Amino acid sequence: MSGPSTYVPKSALGRWFESRLPIAGLIHGSFIAYPTPRNLNYWWTFGGILSFMLVAQIVTGIVLTMHYTPHVDLAFASVESIMRDVNWGWFLRYAHSNGASMFFVAVYIHMFRGVYYGSYKAPREVLWILGVIIYLLMMATGFLGYTLPWGQMSFWGATVITNFFTAIPLVGDAITTWLWGGYSVGNPTLNRFFALHYLLPFMIAGVVVLHVWALHVVGQNNPDGIEIKNVNRDAVAFTPYATIKDSFALVCFLILYAWFVFQVPNYLGHADNYIEANPLSTPAHIVPEWYYLPFYAILRAIPSKLGGVIAMFGSIAILAFLPWLDTSRVRSGKYRPMFKIFFWAFILCCLGLGYLGSMPAEGGYVIAARLLTTYYFGFFIIILPLLGIFETPKPVPASIADAVLARNGGAAAQPAE
Amino acid sequence: MATSSTVEPTRRDFLFIATGAAGAVGVGAVAWPLISQMNPDASTLAMASIEVDISAVPLGSIMTVKWRGKPVFVRHRTPKEIQEATSVPLAELPDPETDKQRVQKPEWLVVVGICTHLGCVPIGQAGSRGDYDGWFCPCHGSQYDTSGRIRRGPAPKNLEVPTYSFLSDTKLKIG
Ligand code: HEM
Ligand code: FES
Numbered sequence: 001m002s003g004p005s006t007y008v009p010k011s012a013l014g015r016w017f018e019s020r021l022p023i024a025g026l027i028h029g030s031f032i033a034y035p036t037p038r039n040l041n042y043w044w045t046f047g048g049i050l051s052f053m054l055v056a057q058i059v060t061g062i063v064l065t066m067h068y069t070p071h072v073d074l075a076f077a078s079v080e081s082i083m084r085d086v087n088w089g090w091f092l093r094y095a096h097s098n099g100a101s102m103f104f105v106a107v108y109i110h111m112f113r114g115v116y117y118g119s120y121k122a123p124r125e126v127l128w129i130l131g132v133i134i135y136l137l138m139m140a141t142g143f144l145g146y147t148l149p150w151g152q153m154s155f156w157g158a159t160v161i162t163n164f165f166t167a168i169p170l171v172g173d174a175i176t177t178w179l180w181g182g183y184s185v186g187n188p189t190l191n192r193f194f195a196l197h198y199l200l201p202f203m204i205a206g207v208v209v210l211h212v213w214a215l216h217v218v219g220q221n222n223p224d225g226i227e228i229k230n231v232n233r234d235a236v237a238f239t240p241y242a243t244i245k246d247s248f249a250l251v252c253f254l255i256l257y258a259w260f261v262f263q264v265p266n267y268l269g270h271a272d273n274y275i276e277a278n279p280l281s282t283p284a285h286i287v288p289e290w291y292y293l294p295f296y297a298i299l300r301a302i303p304s305k306l307g308g309v310i311a312m313f314g315s316i317a318i319l320a321f322l323p324w325l326d327t328s329r330v331r332s333g334k335y336r337p338m339f340k341i342f343f344w345a346f347i348l349c350c351l352g353l354g355y356l357g358s359m360p361a362e363g364g365y366v367i368a369a370r371l372l373t374t375y376y377f378g379f380f381i382i383i384l385p386l387l388g389i390f391e392t393p394k395p396v397p398a399s400i401a402d403a404v405l406a407r408n409g410g411a412a413a414q415p416a417e
Numbered sequence: 418m419a420t421s422s423t424v425e426p427t428r429r430d431f432l433f434i435a436t437g438a439a440g441a442v443g444v445g446a447v448a449w450p451l452i453s454q455m456n457p458d459a460s461t462l463a464m465a466s467i468e469v470d471i472s473a474v475p476l477g478s479i480m481t482v483k484w485r486g487k488p489v490f491v492r493h494r495t496p497k498e499i500q501e502a503t504s505v506p507l508a509e510l511p512d513p514e515t516d517k518q519r520v521q522k523p524e525w526l527v528v529v530g531i532c533t534h535l536g537c538v539p540i541g542q543a544g545s546r547g548d549y550d551g552w553f554c555p556c557h558g559s560q561y562d563t564s565g566r567i568r569r570g571p572a573p574k575n576l577e578v579p580t581y582s583f584l585s586d587t588k589l590k591i592g
Contacts, residue, residue, distance in 0.1 A: 280538060
C-alpha cells in the first residue's frame with residue numbers, strides 16, 4: 001500500500017540524514033502522503049483520538065506519580081493531598097481518571113465501527129487481533145490504576161478481580177497468593193500493581209506501533225468495504241484531508257472530555273472510593289468501573305464460579321476469532337440488510353448488559369442478564385456464521401469512486417491530489 | 418551438516434541439542450527468582466499466627482479479628498444456632514460437611530470471613546444474616562448457615578476453617 005517512499009528531503013542535511021536513517025521518509029509516507037480512502041466518515045477519526053488519549057494518560061500519569069505514594073498507609077492520603085495541596089493536582093487527577101473513561105468511550109466506538117464495517121475481514125485479521133490485544137492491555141491498565149487510590153472500591157474491586165484466579169482448578173489458590181504476595185490484597189499487591197500500572201501503557205504504545213504498521217501494510221477499510229483500486233480516483237492524501245478531519249473530531253471529543261473533567265468529574269466514579277480501604281468490611285454494593293460492567297454482568301449471569309469466570313474471559317477472547325466466525329463475503333454492514341438488524345441488536349445487548357452489571361444480582365436482573373448473555377455469545381457463534389450463508393447482500397459498487405459518485409448523484413468533483 | 422542419508426546423528430547434532438538444552442536450563446534458572454519474588458515474603462510469612470481473647474464475646478454475637486490481612490469470624494453460638502447447624506441433612510448441602518468436622522467446641526465457630534466466591538466479607542450483623550441465620554454476602558448474594566457452610570448462591574465452598582487451637586477457655590490461637 002504505502003510502498004517504498006519517494007520522499008526526498010529538501011535540505012542537504014536532511015538528505016544526509018535520510019540516507020542513514022530514513023525516519024523522515026517513514027513519517028512522510030505514513031502520515032502525509034499516505035493514501036486514505038476518500039469515503040471515510042467520522043467513525044474513522046477515533047484511531048487518532050485513541051492515540052491522543054494514550055499520550056494524555058501517559059503525561060498525566062507521569063506527573064501524578066511525582067506526588068503519589070504506593071503504600072497501604074499512605075496511598076489514600078497522598079491522593080487526597082494531590083486533590084487539595086498539589087498545584088493543579090485536582091485537575092491532573094480528574095484529567096487522568098476521566099481520561100481513562102474517555103479512552104474507553106473511544107475504544108468502544110472504534111471497535112463497534114470495526115464490527116459494523118467488517119474491518120476484521122481478510123486481509124485485516126492481524127490488525128484486528130492486535131487491536132483486541134490493545135483492548136485487553138487497556139482493561140488491565142485501567143483495573144490496576146483503579147486500585148491505586150486505595151479507596152473501598154479500589155480494594156474490593158481488586159479483591160474480587162484477583163479472586164477470579166481462585167476459580168482455576170488445583171493451582172488457583174497458589175496463583176492468587178502469588179499475585180497478591182500475601183494471603184489477601186495488601187501492601188505487596190499495591191506496590192506491584194503500581195509498578196505494572198506504570199509499565200503497561202508503554203506496552204500498549206508498543207502494540208499500537210504494530211497496529212499502525214499492520215494498518216499501513218493492508219490499508220484502511222472504509223464505509224463501503226471496497227479496497228482502493230485506483231489511488232487517484234479512490235483515495236486522498238492523509239495530509240491535509242485526514243489530518244484536518246481527525247483534528248476537528250478530536251476537538252469535539254475534547255469538549256466532551258473537558259465537560260466531564262470540569263463539570264462532573266466524579267460522575268463516572270463511585271462515592272465509596274472516597275472512603276479509605278477497609279479489609280474488614282465490604283461495601284454493600286460493589287461495582288466495577290463502567291467500562292467493565294457488561295463483562296461483570298456476564299460473570300454474574302452464570303450460576304457457577306468457574307463457569308462465570310470462563311464466560312467472562314470468553315466473552316472478550318471470542319473477539320479475536322471474529323474474522324473466522326463471520327462467513328459473509330461482503331465486508332461492509334452497509335450492504336448487509338440482515339446483519340444490520342442483528343448488529344444493532346448486539347449494541348443494545350451490550351448496553352443492556354452494562355446496565356445489568358450495575359444492578360444487584362437478584363431476581364429479574366439475573367434472568368435478563370442470562371438472556372442477554374445468550375444473545376451475546378449467539379451473535380458470534382450462531383448468527384454471524386449462518387448469516388454469511390442465508391443473507392442476500394445488496395450489490396456492492398465496483399469501486400470507492402463509484403460508491404461516492406452514486407451517493408452524490410454522479411455530481412462529485414474529482415478529489416484534489 | 419547432517420544429510421538426510423545419514424541415519425547416524427553427527428557430533429554437530431549432539432552439540433546443537435546440548436547447547437540448546439543448557440541454554441533453556443539457564444533461562445529457567447534466571448526466570449525462577451523473577452517469578453518467585455512475587456510470592457509472600459519472609460515478613461508476611463512471619464505474621465502467620467495470632468492470639469485472641471474471646472472472653473468478651475457475648476452469646477449470639479460475632480467478633481471479627483484480622484489474621485494474615487483477612488477477617489476471621491469468631492462466633493459464640495447460641496444453643497438454637499448449634500441445633501440449626503447440626504440438624505441439616507448432609508444431602509441438602511452443596512459442600513457437604515458435618516458441623517462436628519468444622520468446630521472444636523460447639524459453642525465456638527471460627528471461620529475465615531472471606532466469601533469463597535470472589536472474596537468479599539459476608540455480613541453477619543444481627544438482622545442481616547440471610548435466610549440461614551449465618552452470613553449473607555452482599556457482593557453476589559451467597560448465603561451461609563450457622564456453621565459457615567454455603568447454602569445458596571454462587572460460592573462453591575464453605576467458609577474456610579483456619580488452623581486454630583484453644584490455649585485456655587478464653588484464649589484462642591489462630592494460625
Ligand atoms: C493506558 C493508560 C492509562 C489508563 C487507562 C490509566 C487509568 C487509571 C485509573 C482508572 C486510575 C484511577 C484514577 C482514580 O480514580 O483516582 C489511575 C490512577 C493512577 N495512574 Fe493511571 N492510567 C494510565 C496510564 C498511566 C501512566 C502511564 C502512569 C504513570 C507513568 C499512571 C499513573 C497513575 C497514578 C500515579 C495513579 C494514582 C493517582 C490517582 O489515583 O489519581 N497512569 N490510572
Ligand atoms: S463474593 Fe460473595 S457472593 Fe460473590
